[in-house]
Amino acid sequence: MEYISTRGSAPTLDFEGATLAGLASDGGLYLPREWPRFTEAEIRAMRGRPYPELAATIMRPFVAGSLTDDELDALCHTVYGDFGHAAVTPLVQLDQQQWLLELFHGPTLAFKDVALQMLGRLFETFLDRRDQQLKIVGATSGDTGSAAIRAVAGLERVEIFMLHPKGKVSDVQRRQMTTVRAPNVYNLAIEGSFDDAQAHVKRMFRDDDVTGRLQLGAVNSINWARLMAQVVYYFYSALQLGGPDRTVAYSVPTGNFGDVFAGYVAARMGLPIERLIVATNVNDILHRAISEGDYSAGGVTPTITPSMDIQVSSNFERLLFDCGGRDGMAMADQMHAFEASKSMRLTNAQSQGASALFTSLRADQDDTNRALAWAHREAGQVIDPHTGVGLHAGITAGASGVIAPDVPIVTLATAHPAKFPDAVERAIGVRPGLPARVGDLFGREERFIELAGDYETTRDFVLQNAASA
Numbered sequence: 001m002e003y004i005s006t007r008g009s010a011p012t013l014d015f016e017g018a019t020l021a022g023l024a025s026d027g028g029l030y031l032p033r034e035w036p037r038f039t040e041a042e043i044r045a046m047r048g049r050p051y052p053e054l055a056a057t058i059m060r061p062f063v064a065g066s067l068t069d070d071e072l073d074a075l076c077h078t079v080y081g082d083f084g085h086a087a088v089t090p091l092v093q094l095d096q097q098q099w100l101l102e103l104f105h106g107p108t109l110a111f112k113d114v115a116l117q118m119l120g121r122l123f124e125t126f127l128d129r130r131d132q133q134l135k136i137v138g139a140t141s142g143d144t145g146s147a148a149i150r151a152v153a154g155l156e157r158v159e160i161f162m163l164h165p166k167g168k169v170s171d172v173q174r175r176q177m178t179t180v181r182a183p184n185v186y187n188l189a190i191e192g193s194f195d196d197a198q199a200h201v202k203r204m205f206r207d208d209d210v211t212g213r214l215q216l217g218a219v220n221s222i223n224w225a226r227l228m229a230q231v232v233y234y235f236y237s238a239l240q241l242g243g244p245d246r247t248v249a250y251s252v253p254t255g256n257f258g259d260v261f262a263g264y265v266a267a268r269m270g271l272p273i274e275r276l277i278v279a280t281n282v283n284d285i286l287h288r289a290i291s292e293g294d295y296s297a298g299g300v301t302p303t304i305t306p307s308m309d310i311q312v313s314s315n316f317e318r319l320l321f322d323c324g325g326r327d328g329m330a331m332a333d334q335m336h337a338f339e340a341s342k343s344m345r346l347t348n349a350q351s352q353g354a355s356a357l358f359t360s361l362r363a364d365q366d367d368t369n370r371a372l373a374w375a376h377r378e379a380g381q382v383i384d385p386h387t388g389v390g391l392h393a394g395i396t397a398g399a400s401g402v403i404a405p406d407v408p409i410v411t412l413a414t415a416h417p418a419k420f421p422d423a424v425e426r427a428i429g430v431r432p433g434l435p436a437r438v439g440d441l442f443g444r445e446e447r448f449i450e451l452a453g454d455y456e457t458t459r460d461f462v463l464q465n466a467a468s469a
């Protein structure tokens, strides 16, 4: 499969190249040149397959030319044979129409493990083949950092430098990063905010002193391989609910538009999806873009769903490109104008393309808390606040008739409630405990390095500590 950039001028790459590159050199994001499609009969034949096998079937066309069938099968069995639930992503029924798809049975209790565990293995495979080293530099406000660290800890050819704003990450999230013992993991606690840490990372990718000496890689959801791995659980859940002979709707707690874009890809591949509900918190740029065509960045308001506290959503560019006729030059112009003014209107084609499949809904803190209380009262389920934003949107869409009563609505449960125990306890009076498999998190020793808030200190630390290639 060939991969092209949304901004039209970066070189075309194969799957291996796109995985190692992350961001395209023209500032765009990689997408497959065309969408592979399954017929209804082919999808029906996927029913009942175990997750690792289904994963290999869905990913096969995307990795063609870069991984053999045997290599892909082995990767999928290694990665998905090691989750905390035999079904990998089990479905739970809440009432007649509402369902949860639990995506938090990986090592760090958030859905990001489903894709990052695969990405770590892909890095290892491709770097071995090329005899190369990769340095991952990232900033995190929580979930991405721990999932990325767990995905690459102990790998020979990868080192990871993960920046977090000192004192501004929850205890569980920090400990999930700082208690990992591996010589290739550096946790850097930076003075300042998440945005400051993020700015350091972006600057490092543009700093010739750094890029001239180190090959940098990205683990955020701009990396195509992550989205590809997330497509699988849409197929997996729809097949259990009667697909492809019955359509299913999904409600997706959304930040960077990665998880919900994977649903769009599943639909493009032939899976009958009734609707994708983009559920946002009060940082609602996507809700405004989808409902009104107005994509304009505001400030970020901190919420009880920090993994969705975003100003702009990087992966939205992929949707705009695909719906807008795949015109890379026009996309580059549109995004450059947006980067200058922080505001843009969707074209008619983009708006119509988006509204054909997406609906958006926004949840404030009261809405979210009510959804947590509803799940607890109606179905005895303790859910996390991010999942609560999604469930609020799912319940609203069902009650208002946006989704017909005979169509199942699946909310993606993106984090285990024990990652956000304070917010859950405030909402329903129950303090969720950590599952046994991570139970000694508070007994393990932490290791991190504190750094001053200026860019040079971080850059020099990375340059001095990165093992030479």
Ligand SMILES: *Cc1c(COP(=O)(O)O)cnc(C)c1O
Binding pocket: 110, 111, 112, 143, 144, 221, 253, 254, 255, 256, 257, 258, 259, 260, 307, 308, 386, 414, 415
């Ligand atoms: C990352 C994250 C999200 C948002 O996912 P996107 O792919 O960025 O839209 C939602 N919930 C949780 C718990 C997350 O960690």
